[in-house]
Amino acid sequence: MSLWWVRTLVRLVVALLLPLSVPCIIVYLIWALPGDPASIICPPELCPNTDALAARWNLDQGPWHFFASWMEAAMAGDFGRSWRLEPGAMVAERVAESIVPTLLLVAGAGLLNAIGALGALTGMLPRRLHVVFQWVGLVPSLVMALSASAAITLGWIGDGTGALGLRLMLGALVLGLSDAALYSTVNGVHGLVQSERKQRYAQIAVLRGEGVLSNVLPNMLPALAGQLRARVVHLLSGAVVVEVVLEIDGLGDLLWRGALQQDFVVVVATAFFFSLMSAGVLLAQALVELVCALLVRRAPQVEAA
Amino acid sequence: MSEILLQLSDLAIRSATRMLVEGVNIEVRSGAVTALMGPSGSGKTLTARAVMGQLDPGLHLVSGSLKYPVLGDQDWFAGVSEGGNRAQARLLKSSAGLRGSYMAYSPQLASSALNPGRTLGRQLEIALSRRDEAPSDPARAIREVLAEVGLDVSTAKALPAELSGGMCQRAALAVAVACQPRLVIADEPETGLDPVLTRGVTELLLQVCQQRGCGLLLISHQQETVDRIGAEVVYTRMEVGT
Amino acid sequence: MNRKLAALISLGALLLLVVGGMLAPDYLPPADLSARYLGPADVPPLGTDGRGKPLLDYALQGAEIIALPSLLAALLVMLIATGGGLLSCAGYGRTSAVAQAVGEIIGALPRLLVVLVVALVLTGGAQATDAPPGLYPIALTWALLAAPGAMDEASAVASRLGGSRFVEALRAHGFSRRRIFLYHLVGLNLRPVLVRHGVETFMQVTFLEVALSYLATMPPQQASFTHPASHHSWAEILYMGYRWTLGEDSLHALLLGLGLIGLVVAVAVAATSAVRSR
Numbered sequence: 147m148s149l150w151w152v153r154t155l156v157r158l159v160v161a162l163l164l165p166l167s168v169p170c171i172i173v174y175l176i177w178a179l180p181g182d183p184a185s186i187i188c189p190p191e192l193c194p195n196t197d198a199l200a201a202r203w204n205l206d207q208g209p210w211h212f213f214a215s216w217m218e219a220a221m222a223g224d225f226g227r228s229w230r231l232e233p234g235a236m237v238a239e240r241v242a243e244s245i246v247p248t249l250l251l252v253a254g255a256g257l258l259n260a261i262g263a264l265g266a267l268t269g270m271l272p273r274r275l276h277v278v279f280q281w282v283g284l285v286p287s288l289v290m291a292l293s294a295s296a297a298i299t300l301g302w303i304g305d306g307t308g309a310l311g312l313r314l315m316l317g318a319l320v321l322g323l324s325d326a327a328l329y330s331t332v333n334g335v336h337g338l339v340q341s342e343r344k345q346r347y348a349q350i351a352v353l354r355g356e357g358v359l360s361n362v363l364p365n366m367l368p369a370l371a372g373q374l375r376a377r378v379v380h381l382l383s384g385a386v387v388v389e390v391v392l393e394i395d396g397l398g399d400l401l402w403r404g405a406l407q408q409d410f411v412v413v414v415a416t417a418f419f420f421s422l423m424s425a426g427v428l429l430a431q432a433l434v435e436l437v438c439a440l441l442v443r444r445a446p447q448v449e450a451a
Numbered sequence: 452m453s454e455i456l457l458q459l460s461d462l463a464i465r466s467a468t469r470m471l472v473e474g475v476n477i478e479v480r481s482g483a484v485t486a487l488m489g490p491s492g493s494g495k496t497l498t499a500r501a502v503m504g505q506l507d508p509g510l511h512l513v514s515g516s517l518k519y520p521v522l523g524d525q526d527w528f529a530g531v532s533e534g535g536n537r538a539q540a541r542l543l544k545s546s547a548g549l550r551g552s553y554m555a556y557s558p559q560l561a562s563s564a565l566n567p568g569r570t571l572g573r574q575l576e577i578a579l580s581r582r583d584e585a586p587s588d589p590a591r592a593i594r595e596v597l598a599e600v601g602l603d604v605s606t607a608k609a610l611p612a613e614l615s616g617g618m619c620q621r622a623a624l625a626v627a628v629a630c631q632p633r634l635v636i637a638d639e640p641e642t643g644l645d646p647v648l649t650r651g652v653t654e655l656l657l658q659v660c661q662q663r664g665c666g667l668l669l670i671s672h673q674q675e676t677v678d679r680i681g682a683e684v685v686y687t688r689m690e691v692g693t
Numbered sequence: 694m695n696r697k698l699a700a701l702i703s704l705g706a707l708l709l710l711v712v713g714g715m716l717a718p719d720y721l722p723p724a725d726l727s728a729r730y731l732g733p734a735d736v737p738p739l740g741t742d743g744r745g746k747p748l749l750d751y752a753l754q755g756a757e758i759i760a761l762p763s764l765l766a767a768l769l770v771m772l773i774a775t776g777g778g779l780l781s782c783a784g785y786g787r788t789s790a791v792a793q794a795v796g797e798i799i800g801a802l803p804r805l806l807v808v809l810v811v812a813l814v815l816t817g818g819a820q821a822t823d824a825p826p827g828l829y830p831i832a833l834t835w836a837l838l839a840a841p842g843a844m845d846e847a848s849a850v851a852s853r854l855g856g857s858r859f860v861e862a863l864r865a866h867g868f869s870r871r872r873i874f875l876y877h878l879v880g881l882n883l884r885p886v887l888v889r890h891g892v893e894t895f896m897q898v899t900f901l902e903v904a905l906s907y908l909a910t911m912p913p914q915q916a917s918f919t920h921p922a923s924h925h926s927w928a929e930i931l932y933m934g935y936r937w938t939l940g941e942d943s944l945h946a947l948l949l950g951l952g953l954i955g956l957v958v959a960v961a962v963a964a965t966s967a968v969r970s971r
Contacts, residue, residue, distance in 0.1 A: 153797070156797060157801075168806075171810075172810050172814075179814060284958045284962070286904065287904065288900065288904040289951070295935075296938040299938075299939060325897075346560070346563045347563060347564055350558045351566065353503055353505065353550055353556040353558070354550065354551045354578070354626070355547060355550035355551020364569075379800070379801065379803055380804075382803045383803035401809060402809065402908060405809045405812060406909060408813060413809075413813055417806055417810060421802070421803075424803055425801075442568050442570075442610065443570065444569075444570065444573055446572045446575075446590055447590055448594050448607040450603075
């Protein structure tokens with residue numbers, strides 16, 4: 147009996163649990179450290195009245211209480227107030243401002259990768275370009291982002307003012323190309339298509355007058371979705387470096403500054419949104435698998451005479 | 452007088468290192484069977500693919516002329532031997548409209564030749580859509596094709612992996628004839644089947660082609676089968692060290 | 694590239710990094726403003742920075758920060774991937790399936806997010822215990838996040854060989870289990886996958902350290918993200934190089950920064966070429 151649904155079910159469960167478990171794990175990690183959380187977040191030499199601070203930040207009744215009340219408030223759209231990054235500022239507002247540039251950045255890089263994937267899928271992308279992408283992919287995102295930043299600052303690209311649109315565009319290019327992002331996409335999709343095209347049924351389909359791609363694509367969609375999911379998660383992860391270097395006020399930049407400043411509430415909130423986006427991608431993969439599994443069984447209604 | 456459906460003359464194909472097929476002449480008429488025989492590795496399948504306009508990259512058409520006289524006097528191999536891989540790709544593209552409509556291919560080892568991700572019914576549906584005139588009642592057409600090859604209508608809902616070897620071979624034949632071709636090219640339909648099934652499948656193939664009045668190019672290496680059906684025989688030879 | 698030459702280049706570059714790291718001074722010499730921005734010809738072999746400190750010392754300290762943790766992360770990934778390949782051939786189908794499911798879950802996490810959380814927690818821990826954590830925890834976290842992908846690929850290679858049937862076939866030829874697993878499976882068939890994932894992890898951890906340190910030092914606040922102020926990451930050399938593009942520092946810092954990145958890339962590319970399938 148086929149157990150195709152087990153993996154899909156695991157994915158669905160993980161997608162549902164991810165946004166809950168990531169903040170939970172961070173909270174418990176903080177409590178697992180030596181010393182009490184309030185003095186870790188703000189050392190006594192900086193904040194003498196640790197007990198009052200712990201009470202104000204809801205840190206005085208254990209990790210579960212903190213997590214449960216944080217999650218309850220988060221469900222109502224309240225992610226608390228920043229402790230150290232911008233003391234008193236509403237985290238929800240900061241996140242709302244930051245999420246759009248991050249989504250644009252990842253969407254831009256994703257578009258570049260999608261074009262590459264499409265080229266590899268249809269065989270329209272020359273093999274020579276794979277080698278070019280491979281070598282370009284060896285450049286770390288930091289170095290490429292710095293080059294882009296220098297180009298903007300020196301006015302080589304744009305008018306030297308560094309408008310957000312330009313930074314987003316260059317950022318998407320850096321994110322989409324560096325750290326082997328595009329190469330992995332193109333190479334992965336190409337490998338997948340080639341191995342499926344080598345299957346006997348695909349070669350015979352040509353002799354039947356059918357298109358190869360229309361035959362192999364539905365069969366390789368689940369594997370393709372898995373690959374693309376990994377690429378999107380990679381892009382989400384890489385957004386941090388690009389945003390900080392190119393001074394894009396995105397979610398990655400907020401997470402980074404929160405982590406540097408040890409603004410616990412900001413880190414938990416941004417981590418929650420990052421895991422929400424990852425969960426969305428995971429959910430999309432599970433959906434593709436589900437649809438493919440249902441489509442495989444598609445058959446015309448033929449009744450016995 | 453029956454029509455000539457296929458006329459292949461003086462076919463010669465070579466790879467980078469050796470001659471694979473040389474001096475093959477085939478003529479297939481409507482309602483008749485022509486058998487292409489030869490030992491394993493003598494280029495039977497290669498010839499069958501060439502007849503359908505498919506020459507893999509890396510192979511070189513040294514000589515040959517391919518005509519489908521009922522469709523006109525065009526030599527489909529014209530300019531291919533000088534044009535290399537590009538001309539071969541052009542040939543594949545230009546002859547695409549004939550495959551799956553004018554001529555159909557019934558493969559050997561059918562269980563791996565059918566799309567594993569589509570039910571038999573869906574594969575038949577696609578084949579039916581390539582008929583010159585799409586059937587007004589596809590479900591009925593599928594039922595008729597399945598009945599013709601001796602398969603139950605319930606197999607329409609089955610994936611190839613859920614069918615036995617013999618059923619798969621019948622299914623592949625059903626997919627091949629569903630588009631109502633004038634020429635069927637059956638590539639060693641007996642491969643991988645036991646003697647009883649072999650006989651059954653070959654008989655079925657002949658019966659279906661006779662009923663429909665189409666020509667059959669039967670590729671086989673079993674002399675007994677060919678003798679039994681009394682087909683006109685063309686031999687391919689194994690070339691050594693050419 | 695010739696496989697032997699590639700192996701030599703890879704090992705040579707790796708040795709240079711490790712030995713360089715071992716020779717790194719604990720502290721940089723005091724600033725000498727009379728020796729600012731001197732070229733390699735004046736202060737061999739790499740010249741000085743804007744405070745007259747030798748760039749060589751920066752390079753060696755950076756190598757000390759990254760060399761061993763990156764190497765350890767690479768070895769951990771290779772070890773886990775080997776385990777995945779062996780499991781697929783040892784007939785433990787259920788264990789292999791569970792490992793793959795765990796890999797799916799880990800693969801769903803954005804790696805840098807996890808690393809940043811680990812860094813945040815460790816920085817908090819370091820403040821509590823007053824001991825800087827170094828790069829090891831981040832490197833090992835990265836390795837654990839990268840391992841499922843490597844394990845998956847090693848399992849796929851082992852499955853393509855035939856899994857447990859591959860072992861049975863070789864057993865029938867009289868080979869011992871140890872020889873089959875260590876030589877035929879790991880040595881001959883899994884090696885390209887293992888080495889590729891190993892060197893990729895090595896490169897990624899190195900670049901991760903440089904990136905984190907760079908971001909943490911913008912504007913310069915500390916010398917390295919994971920070490921005390923006395924230790925300088927390669928990020929600082931890159932920062933000097935970046936400033937040169939803005940007309941504020943020396944060109945040889947930029948060239949050195951890119952050269953060091955190139956050295957790490959050389960280790961990865963040459964090692965992958967050296968073990969590629971024939």
